[in-house]
Amino acid sequence: MMLKSSTILVVDDSLVSRQMLVFTLMEIGFNNILQADSAEKALELLKEEDVDAIITDLHMGEMNGMEMIKSLREVSRFKGKPIFLLTGEDGTQMKKDARNSGATLILNKSDSATKFKRVLAHYLDR
Numbered sequence: 385m386m387l388k389s390s391t392i393l394v395v396d397d398s399l400v401s402r403q404m405l406v407f408t409l410m411e412i413g414f415n416n417i418l419q420a421d422s423a424e425k426a427l428e429l430l431k432e433e434d435v436d437a438i439i440t441d442l443h444m445g446e447m448n449g450m451e452m453i454k455s456l457r458e459v460s461r462f463k464g465k466p467i468f469l470l471t472g473e474d475g476t477q478m479k480k481d482a483r484n485s486g487a488t489l490i491l492n493k494s495d496s497a498t499k500f501k502r503v504l505a506h507y508l509d510r
Contacts, residue, residue: 390508391416391434395426395452396441396470401493405439405470412501423452430456435465436508439491442471442478450485457486466507 392414396402399421406417418433420426422445426438438456440449447455449469456462469487471478472494482490489503 389416390414390436390504391418392504393418393420393426393429393433393435393438394440395420395423395438395444395449397421397444398441401441408497408500412497412504414504423447423449423455426452427455430462434461437466437468437504439468439470442469442473442482450482450487453482453485453487466504468503 392409394402394405394409394417396405402419402421406419409417418429418435420429423440424447426440440452442449449471453467453469456465456467466488467486468489468491469482469485470491470493472492474492479490488507491500491503
């Protein structure tokens with residue numbers, strides 16, 4: 385799969401964080417980026433849209449990123465889909481909980497564009 389043609393869904397309730405991530409993704413070559421400002425809106429959007437990967441923030445309004453991932457992993461078409469949890473946290477328990485929720489990988493908000501590109505290329509260029 386060509387990276388540039390991959391569709392990525394970015395889920396974050398912070399407009400600034402979402403815009404920064406979208407900018408980073410565009411900077412590394414992604415052109416098809418969908419956005420949702422809550423887990424609930426993302427779940428609605430995913431009923432209509434097909435995506436190649438999802439990057440979701442951990443802390444959001446009513447439903448957090450891990451709860452959204454658990455919900456998506458119950459749907460057959462999302463079982464093997466790369467879903468990355470984006471957080472500024474670094475706790476051992478959070479990492480364990482994220483793995484248990486079905487997160488493919490935890491990305492730190494301070495990770496460089498180079499790391500995002502390497503990770504996404506690894507999971508999408510198959």
